[in-house]
Structures are given as C-alpha cells and as structure tokens.
Amino acid sequence: TACSSKYVLSQMHPMWQEPLAIPGGDRQSPIDIVVRKSIYDSELKPLVTDYDPNTCQQIWNNGYSFLVEYDDTTDKSTVKGGPLQDKFRLCQFHFHWGESNAWGSEHTVDRKLFPAELHLVHWNSDKYSLFEEAVMEDNGLAVIGVFLKVGKRHEGLQKLVDALPAIRHKSSVVEFNRFDPACLLPSNTDDYWTYHGSLTTPPLTESVTWMVMKQHIEVSHDQLAVFRSLLFTSAEEEVQKGMVNNFRVQQSLCGRTVRSSFS
Numbered sequence: 001t002a003c004s005s006k007y008v009l010s011q012m013h014p015m016w017q018e019p020l021a022i023p024g025g026d027r028q029s030p031i032d033i034v035v036r037k038s039i040y041d042s043e044l045k046p047l048v049t050d051y052d053p054n055t056c057q058q059i060w061n062n063g064y065s066f067l068v069e070y071d072d073t074t075d076k077s078t079v080k081g082g083p084l085q086d087k088f089r090l091c092q093f094h095f096h097w098g099e100s101n102a103w104g105s106e107h108t109v110d111r112k113l114f115p116a117e118l119h120l121v122h123w124n125s126d127k128y129s130l131f132e133e134a135v136m137e138d139n140g141l142a143v144i145g146v147f148l149k150v151g152k153r154h155e156g157l158q159k160l161v162d163a164l165p166a167i168r169h170k171s172s173v174v175e176f177n178r179f180d181p182a183c184l185l186p187s188n189t190d191d192y193w194t195y196h197g198s199l200t201t202p203p204l205t206e207s208v209t210w211m212v213m214k215q216h217i218e219v220s221h222d223q224l225a226v227f228r229s230l231l232f233t234s235a236e237e238e239v240q241k242g243m244v245n246n247f248r249v250q251q252s253l254c255g256r257t258v259r260s261s262f263s
Ligand SMILES: Cc1ccc(O)c(S)c1
Pocket: 119, 121, 143, 198, 199, 200, 201
C-alpha cells in the first residue's frame, strides 16, 4: 500500500504533478474522517483563537488557490488550546473548491464531500521564528479546516469575494486590510476532529496538526461561483485555465488515529 512504499500512486489530472517520493510519506493529508473510528479524547480543550483584523495585509493568486496573508512578525493573530501544546501564529488562509457544488473539499466525513474547504494556516511561534522553518518540523504547523456548504450568503465573506476579480490571474496581488478571519469560523469551534498530517500542496511536508471543524459554514452559490472565476494561469499564458478542483486526492491513513473533541 501507499503506507509501506514511500511512493505515491500517480493521480489523474492533478493540478500539479504529485512527486514520486515524499519525505516520510506515512502521514499525508487529506484523509476521509471515519466518524465511528475516531476516538473521543476528553483531554482535548476548546480551541482559543485570537485574531487581530489589522494584521491582514494582502490577497493574492498563487496559482493553486488565493491566499489572504497576515503579518506574522508578532503574536497578534494566534491560535492555542485544542490539541496544541504551543501558541501558533496565523500566516494565511485559503480555500480548496470544485468545479461544481458536488465536490471540492479535501477532507471528507464518512465519505461526504463538501463544495469547498477553508484552511487557516498557523505556525508554532513558541518553538520557531519563521514559517519557512516551522514548515519542516513535526510540530511546526496547525491548520484549522472548515467545510463550506452552499446556502445563504455569507456577509463576512463578501468583502473577500469582491476583491477576487482583481486577482484573476496567477501572481496577481492586491492590498487587503482589516479582514477578521474569525468571521469565517463556525459558531461552534469546540467540536472538531484532530490528527497529524501534512500540507496538501507542495512541499507536502508532514508538519501539520489538523483541526477539522465538525460544524460547517454556509456561503451562497454566487459567492462560490466567483471562486471559480479565478484562473490557474498568468495573464501572459495563451491558454487560460479556470481555477477549479484545486484539491488533492485523499491519502492513506497509515494506521493513524483521528481524535474527536466531542463524544
Ligand atoms: C501552508 C499551506 C499551503 C497550502 C495549503 O493548501 C495548505 S493546506 C497549507
């Protein structure tokens, strides 16, 4: 299986070529969360997020997704608690989505797919001094995953949606200030699943403590359609490719345990 060998089965039409060998390769993400196999851990505490909207700096198209980047030179926007032993600094958030509402999320719950998934990426500022350092370490990153469902319009998201036409092409960037990422969290952040995994885009390093929220957020069909109007390609490329299906195929659990903070 993919657990024993350190080689990845080639995937059809990935947005990027999966490397043949991944360092370690036995704690990759994303995964299917099998609810009845997750283990309730009463020691898991509630998550404590403390985000300062003034640390929001820019929004840009990196050719995989769009990233909203935060000033992470101080501990102004952080997450701690939950399964975490240390304090982690928010550096960026981004999304993964499909070409249709039928799929798009990276994680699934008992194989249930969502149309999109939000990732809030934080790095361990108690132990490291830069994201680039932390991304190589076992306990380096903490990513909060939130599922999106299509329903009522998300008022807080609209400010971000309105900025997307300005970054349609890969490498475009615009200034983006005073956005509070807390508005994208579900009302209940006490119920989540947690496991040790990896980034889902290169360098795929196995440095992530994942916290996937049980409760989803709702966005409108039209808001999600604007995500799909982005392009993978830069302005000068002849053939333009729509930025859709920017999710990685699911990876083997390799014997890992997924813990839940709720029974
Ligand atoms: C640091 C980072 C970059 C891109 C990603 O999709 C994830 S999941 C994490």
